[in-house]
Amino acid sequence: MTLDIRNLDACDPLRDRRALFEIPAGLTYLDGNSLGPLTIAAKARLRSAAEHEWGRGLIASWNDADWIRLPAIAGAKIARVIGAEADEVIVCDSVSVNLFKLAAALKRSTPAAQFAIDAAEFPTDIYILDGLSSLLGERLRAGRELPPGPVILVKSLVDFRTGAVADIANAEAEVRSAGGAIIWDLSHAAGVLDVRIKESGARFAVGCGYKFLNGGPGAPAFVYARRDASGLSQPISGWMGHARPFDFAGGYVPAEGAARFAAGTPPILSLCALDAALDAFDGVDPADVETKARRLGDLFLERTEGLGLRTISPQSGRRGGQVSLVHEQGYAVMQALIARGVVGDFRPPDIMRFGFSPLFLRYADVASAADALKLVLSTEEWRDQRFSMRRLVT
Amino acid sequence: MTLDIRNLDACDPLRDRRALFEIPAGLTYLDGNSLGPLTIAAKARLRSAAEHEWGRGLIASWNDADWIRLPAIAGAKIARVIGAEADEVIVCDSVSVNLFKLAAALKRSTPAAQFAIDAAEFPTDIYILDGLSSLLGERLRAGRELPPGPVILVKSLVDFRTGAVADIANAEAEVRSAGGAIIWDLSHAAGVLDVRIKESGARFAVGCGYKFLNGGPGAPAFVYARRDASGLSQPISGWMGHARPFDFAGGYVPAEGAARFAAGTPPILSLCALDAALDAFDGVDPADVETKARRLGDLFLERTEGLGLRTISPQSGRRGGQVSLVHEQGYAVMQALIARGVVGDFRPPDIMRFGFSPLFLRYADVASAADALKLVLSTEEWRDQRFSMRRLVT
Numbered sequence: 001m002t003l004d005i006r007n008l009d010a011c012d013p014l015r016d017r018r019a020l021f022e023i024p025a026g027l028t029y030l031d032g033n034s035l036g037p038l039t040i041a042a043k044a045r046l047r048s049a050a051e052h053e054w055g056r057g058l059i060a061s062w063n064d065a066d067w068i069r070l071p072a073i074a075g076a077k078i079a080r081v082i083g084a085e086a087d088e089v090i091v092c093d094s095v096s097v098n099l100f101k102l103a104a105a106l107k108r109s110t111p112a113a114q115f116a117i118d119a120a121e122f123p124t125d126i127y128i129l130d131g132l133s134s135l136l137g138e139r140l141r142a143g144r145e146l147p148p149g150p151v152i153l154v155k156s157l158v159d160f161r162t163g164a165v166a167d168i169a170n171a172e173a174e175v176r177s178a179g180g181a182i183i184w185d186l187s188h189a190a191g192v193l194d195v196r197i198k199e200s201g202a203r204f205a206v207g208c209g210y211k212f213l214n215g216g217p218g219a220p221a222f223v224y225a226r227r228d229a230s231g232l233s234q235p236i237s238g239w240m241g242h243a244r245p246f247d248f249a250g251g252y253v254p255a256e257g258a259a260r261f262a263a264g265t266p267p268i269l270s271l272c273a274l275d276a277a278l279d280a281f282d283g284v285d286p287a288d289v290e291t292k293a294r295r296l297g298d299l300f301l302e303r304t305e306g307l308g309l310r311t312i313s314p315q316s317g318r319r320g321g322q323v324s325l326v327h328e329q330g331y332a333v334m335q336a337l338i339a340r341g342v343v344g345d346f347r348p349p350d351i352m353r354f355g356f357s358p359l360f361l362r363y364a365d366v367a368s369a370a371d372a373l374k375l376v377l378s379t380e381e382w383r384d385q386r387f388s389m390r391r392l393v394t
Numbered sequence: 395m396t397l398d399i400r401n402l403d404a405c406d407p408l409r410d411r412r413a414l415f416e417i418p419a420g421l422t423y424l425d426g427n428s429l430g431p432l433t434i435a436a437k438a439r440l441r442s443a444a445e446h447e448w449g450r451g452l453i454a455s456w457n458d459a460d461w462i463r464l465p466a467i468a469g470a471k472i473a474r475v476i477g478a479e480a481d482e483v484i485v486c487d488s489v490s491v492n493l494f495k496l497a498a499a500l501k502r503s504t505p506a507a508q509f510a511i512d513a514a515e516f517p518t519d520i521y522i523l524d525g526l527s528s529l530l531g532e533r534l535r536a537g538r539e540l541p542p543g544p545v546i547l548v549k550s551l552v553d554f555r556t557g558a559v560a561d562i563a564n565a566e567a568e569v570r571s572a573g574g575a576i577i578w579d580l581s582h583a584a585g586v587l588d589v590r591i592k593e594s595g596a597r598f599a600v601g602c603g604y605k606f607l608n609g610g611p612g613a614p615a616f617v618y619a620r621r622d623a624s625g626l627s628q629p630i631s632g633w634m635g636h637a638r639p640f641d642f643a644g645g646y647v648p649a650e651g652a653a654r655f656a657a658g659t660p661p662i663l664s665l666c667a668l669d670a671a672l673d674a675f676d677g678v679d680p681a682d683v684e685t686k687a688r689r690l691g692d693l694f695l696e697r698t699e700g701l702g703l704r705t706i707s708p709q710s711g712r713r714g715g716q717v718s719l720v721h722e723q724g725y726a727v728m729q730a731l732i733a734r735g736v737v738g739d740f741r742p743p744d745i746m747r748f749g750f751s752p753l754f755l756r757y758a759d760v761a762s763a764a765d766a767l768k769l770v771l772s773t774e775e776w777r778d779q780r781f782s783m784r785r786l787v788t
Contacts, residue, residue, distance in 0.1 A: 038449035094658020096632030124633035131631035217662035237525035238490030239518035264488020267664035268611035
């Protein structure tokens with residue numbers, strides 16, 4: 001290992017964070033953009049939530065362990081990470097369901113607005129808008145161009161394929177000038193970029209708890225609704241979004257702020273893991289996170305230059321926490337790399353994604369991952385038949 | 395303890411089940427209708443899911459630990475408990491969200507049908523239909539009488555206040571003859587009644603994982619869609635309901651059967667707890683469960699006769715797994731009872747609910763709970779000021 005890599009790690013303001021994670025020995029995990037790793041805090045909290053709170057406290061834990069406020073408590077922690085006020089974020093449901101709620105709420109407040117989404121967006125975001133459009137008797141046309149007039153645009157802040165970062169302020173100005181609104185999907189941004197969501201002028205967003213926020217497999221997602229725009233009425237009006245759910249009153253009175261975007265009873269065990277995982281961001285400056293993510297990505301690109309791989313990721317300043325490299329046999333190459341203990345993932349048709357989670361990765365990890373990729377390509381070991389077998393989830 | 399109580403426990407075909415649960419010593423837990431207790435299997439599974447599957451296996455566990463099939467695997471276990479085919483049940487989201495999906499899907503297939511629900515139904519069920527109606531520009535009128543013409547009726551199989559059981563076959567005949575459909579809410583029925591959902595003629599249902607199914611706080615819920623009626627198109631069309639979610643294809647192709655009612659990524663940790671908890675029903679005959687639940691309820695009613703309490707629950711044959719007793723100061727009485735280690739719950743304005751989960755309760759537990767209630771009432775210890783303090787969740 002070269003001296004400058006050691007130096008980068010020694011001077012890293014986030015160097016103490018890795019100790020909070022349980023990274024398996026010998027593994028270089030570059031897939032935190034897909035599923036963040038377990039933290040020691042989440043492990044302990046899950047044990048305590050299951051064995052003490054559920055096991056011993058039973059129903060009383062809704063009060064005694066504050067389960068009832070957990071969606072707001074975890075929401076406030078995410079708010080700090082993305083740059084929102086505490087009551088502007090609520091943890092609930094999945095990204096898909098949350099997108100549905102926000103899109104439907106916006107449609108209700110601006111019936112003339114048309115749904116809009118780029119055909120290259122994350123598929124489930126398109127599916128959800130498509131399903132909602134059909135329900136309302138409309139037809140969704142996914143495409144790069146915005147239709148004329150007001151739109152309800154769903155847009156990822158970080159593109160899942162390339163890692164490219166969109167410009168919130170520009171997009172908001174364009175869409176708002178025509179009377180429309182944007183729902184930002186922060187799934188690949190929260191926990192890796194210095195999003196500053198409120199400062200940027202964004203009013204609505206959804207995001208994922210299990211990627212860079214490390215909340216655990218299928219962790220509950222979140223909704224951000226800016227305080228001055230949170231008076232929307234969302235249609236999946238379950239009791240947890242009610243102002244006083246335990247009054248069992250006849251009429252629906254939505255809770256104040258983002259809390260009205262909650263619906264049914266939240267999955268408390270999964271929520272506890274997320275809530276505990278978020279403590280890894282305690283005292284962390286999101287600007288340091290973003291800077292390190294980009295430096296890690298730059299280092300990886302630098303060290304894999306000349307291997308004949310094409311990157312579809314933009315330059316550092318416009319890139320999120322991932323670098324995407326194209327190889328015709330990307331699936332097999334990634335499998336061979338995984339066999340060498342370097343875990344990234346693959347997106348059809350030919351994209352190898354490498355995620356750079358700044359809290360647990362060291363510069364040295366990234367350098368050795370690049371070495372492994374070099375080896376896999378130079379020896380052509382990816383041609384081994386066992387690496388071409390497709391698995392269900394990739 | 396009387397000899398006949400001992401005898402009832404000794405002859406109970408479910409007597410070996412209690413050992414599967416972690417019931418705190420000294421506690422008589424009559425609130426399994428609100429939150430079922432922890433099982434030893436769920437505890438072990440959660441540790442392994444968090445520490446081994448997530449912690450060590452990371453992203454590979456979607457394949458290696460079969461996370462991807464877990465909604466269907468747990469669904470098949472619930473199917474056995476409620477009397478459906480394995481592929482007719484899928485575990486996903488919350489009851490609220492699932493109700494929304496089914497109601498919207500049915501509305502799409504029968505646009506002329508009006509939503510209908512009794513004003514005495516569980517509040518969140520009403521809120522959800524209300525929210526969906528507003529989204530579609532209609533107005534929900536909750537009431538006991540069905541409107542003329544086809545309806546999409548949401549109906550609990552077991553009433554949450556009284557424990558009364560509805561007649562599926564009768565209701566289905568009435569609603570179907572007018573071209574409508576019923577969505578049954580099995581939340582207070584699954585795991586305690588011999589539902590025989592398919593045999594009964596019901597076509598659609600939702601239900602809760604955290605009550606009599608013991609899946610853990612806020613456990614994911616389920617959807618039942620009869621095979622010959624599962625071709626519906628539901629609007630929250632997230633990628634997990636897609637036939638091939640990892641193709642990242644542009645168009646939405648719904649999965650076969652009930653699986654199309656899945657939406658976003660499921661909360662795997664909570665889902666693992668539910669899946670493991672369901673194994674407590676392995677080899678259990680649902681008819682034995684129902685019979686015991688009713689006998690436990692009868693015993694409790696018998697032993698609390700003459701205490702001046704009124705029951706709003708029907709006779710044994712038309713009652714689910716709970717007995718509801720009315721007392722003007724029901725809240726304080728229940729708190730006093732809880733202080734004595736007998737846990738039931740309270741529903742406004744004056745209803746004390748006692749749930750009789752047949753897998754972990756003994757006849758002896760129920761007899762001693764009745765004794766405790768007798769004591770609380772005869773000594774009037776519920777008048778103690780500390781029992782009148784309302785807690786957030788009751």
